[in-house]
Amino acid sequence: MAKGKKREIVHLVCEESGEYNYTLRRRTGGEKLRIKKFCPRLRKHTIHVEKKK
Numbered sequence: 001m002a003k004g005k006k007r008e009i010v011h012l013v014c015e016e017s018g019e020y021n022y023t024l025r026r027r028t029g030g031e032k033l034r035i036k037k038f039c040p041r042l043r044k045h046t047i048h049v050e051k052k053k
Contacts (some may be wrong), residue, residue: 012048014039022048 005027012022017039024033033050 008052010050011053012037013051014042015047015049017041017046020051020053024050 007025008028010024010026010033011020012024012033012035013020014037019039019041021039022037026033033048035048036045037048038044039046039048
């Protein structure tokens with residue numbers, strides 16, 4: 001295992017519906033993600049924001 005590369009589990013939450021739709025493993029630190037992804041409940045692409053559970 002590589003040293004110094006810590007990863008954390010992050011959930012992406014839809015801004016409009018508030019549902020947890022996606023899970024990512026990413027490095028610690030940095031800015032919060034804001035990605036346009038598909039929301040299955042609304043059936044359209046919306047902005048998803050990073051949240052820790």
